[in-house]
Amino acid sequence: MARYDVVIIGGAIVGSSVAYYLRKEGFTGSIALVERDPQFATAATTLSMASIRQQFSIAENIKLSRFTLDLFRRLRQEFGAEADIGFREGGYLILASDEGMPVLRANHATQAAEGADIVLEDAAALVRRFPWMSAEGIVGGAYGVNGEGWFDAHALLGLLRKALRSMQVEMIAGDVAAIERGGNRVAAVALRDGSRLEAGTFVNAAGPNAGVVAAMAGIELPVEPRKRSVFVFEARERYADMPLLVDPSGVYVRPEGSVYLTGGAEPEEGDGPADPADFDPAWPLFEEIIWPVLATRIPAFEAIKATRAWAGHYDYNTLDQNAVIGPHPEVANFLFANGFSGHGLQQAPAVGKALAELIVHGGYRTIDCSAFGYERIHQGRAFRELNVI
Template structure:
């Protein structure tokens, strides 16, 4: 039997950052990351859109993302002179109708109070700043002036993972088949291969598999996969200004952003429309029937576009309130959660990993107080809703 002081299940951005910060904070014990897909191609991280934003309604989410932006802006100091994740600091633009303006204004006030750098634009200010935008029916929008944009998610996760391995963390390829719980402690995990790993602490960073891993330990966790489509399209008539557009979110939920010479877009379904088959097939009718017409109405230059690619991603959705669950189980103290980011994991992964490390090494949070994101709210069925879910 192999023994590690800490076993982290999941090697995406959250798991890799947890391992990295454990070592950075001085944890001297042994750490292992267990990951079933070491091609790193199908996890939540690699198939995300790589967004970084501070436009949230919950202070903790703003702080988590600000930490991530800070890492991205100091990559070379943190990981060496060759570190690069292609950060495009073009902002987010969240649009609102008259009916949606009170919430947008309320969120903006929370964001400014928590150090975000954005501005409210009203009426004619929108097309004046973004000439490609049809502002009909819009009352305003919130635009991130700095600290928002997107990165290459694969590269960011790889930086944390390689740095963790360089500091002595062990990577184990395998899938957890069972978790052994002795009273109020996790004692070991067994892999599908039959290998057994003894652990002093288990960190659940299993992404879409987080709910299943918790269940194996006899712990209920309302986190599971959600299937999302991302479409890549070419717009021959796109102007330079449109290629410099922020990630723009239309009031109905459709988003788009530039991607190199092209653009990507998507739309999250309503609860009753959620796909029930979690394969990797793309439903192209979703673009034709739900996205294209509304996208072209908002951006007239998109009337003549051609879909040239697409992909499917699965993300770890917290069915209680779409916010992360972070911290120890209140009774099984050596079981730590870092789950349920509901599409925000890439940008909040670095701060979450740092938080896990602080709990282990220092016994409590030092950088961001994430107490409200603890598992206790799951027990109480007391959701902490995020209003700005994209």
């Protein structure tokens, strides 16, 4: 048996961010960071598209991502002169049909109020800006002039994990098999190897497995793994100015060096939880859905060659596709950092900072995350993010 002040279940980007900011906030107690996949071979963090945007429908989500953007801007100041995550500020371009424009306009107003540099343009202006694009079926779009793009998720996670090794955070390779509760407090977690970890505070940062971890504590959390496939293809044409383009169908595409990445053909809702062992790309999605959309939106992509693909799982909140952050209202020493529904990587540093403030100071100081609290889950009251990609 081992005793810690804080045990964090899940050691990828969210859990590592919580541990990092606990130390940055001056927490001197003992911290254990438990990770069942220490190579992160199947982690949502490392299998994601690794992008950051400010184009959300909810102000709180914009604030969380802008915190991470600020971290990217001062990365070397934070982690040292050699720190580099390959951040490419290529922008997002979210397109809308006539039916989708009212939502896009409302989202843009929220983004502008938060200081995000997003321009809303009609179809003709967008084609002038990006001549390689067809305006068929769209009436406008929102383009992130700066503060949006993509980066190397492995590099960001590596920077945090390297920093933790010098911060006296114990990193434990293990799979949580059970959680012990005593009344309205969690007392300990038992690992599959038989070891037992006691603590005063527990943080659920288990990503796609978060719902299962919460259930071990007798708590219902509507978070489940959803499989998403990403396809790599080659094309004769190279568009250096291409942002991460999101078609009204949900299909997205962006450049990656000499190739392109695409995906987004899965239904936003209704595809159900993923088999925890299924990481096989769904190739029919590319042939039947994605390629026809790409050929319509970017005519030069009628002739492309798919070369490889991968699939990952992400933590999907079935209630409202939004994060659950903060303590359980009754089991107060069990904290959530779950259910990001595809935007957890870009928001992890901000959530780590928020939970660290809550643990160390007793309240949020930088970003008020109260709206993401568990109370809405218990009440079935959705706090819905409309811009899920």
